[in-house]
Amino acid sequence: MSAPQRLNCDFFARPVETVARELLGKNLHFGACSGRIVETEAYHESEPSCHAWQGKKTPRNRPMFAEPGTVYIYRIHQVFCLNLVCEAPGTGAAVLIRALEPLQGIAEMRQRRGEKVKDRDLANGPGKLCQALSLDLDQNGVSACLPSSRLYLSESLFSYSEAEIQITPRIGISKAQEIPWRFFVPPTSRAFP
């Protein structure tokens, strides 16, 4: 009986859309809080909606070209968004974590998100989950696949079946809207809908 195991760096060193799909059902941990990943999107330097489009490096997107398993956090409007870098070092590719189903530290999440916020609304958005877990630029550029990582992912006791997973174009972008790189589990297939 082995405890759920951390995802290692090899997990992230694969095509970004594969990693995005396989992250569904995995657990994300930071501090005392954790949640099950139920929505992701893939981004790759070969398409224009990606911050690393055409492989152009800027101060902001620098972590996207680092080792697989690196954390890339950026700010949009007033919130932060969490990404996990994929593929080979030097290739700009990352998975945006868009939603979690809260598992551990729910009271702490509610403290940060607001006392009146319902469980299902604690982390059902890329900015919301960063606020719930208190993720910000402090974690930008760190690794999420080392034994010592504060932010890390773990295997889950179950996985979602293909039938439970929806694949659609990505949300909130104006370019490359034809690419179906959003992967999510609808509320009806989750533990608490």
Added chain:
DNA sequence: CCTGCGATTTGCT
């Protein structure tokens, strides 16, 4: 439940 809109900060042209 779904759609629309404004807030407001940062990064890059």
Added chain:
DNA sequence: GCAAATCGCAGGC
């Protein structure tokens, strides 16, 4: 200067 990988809330159905 402008666009943005968003959110919350108002208002309609």
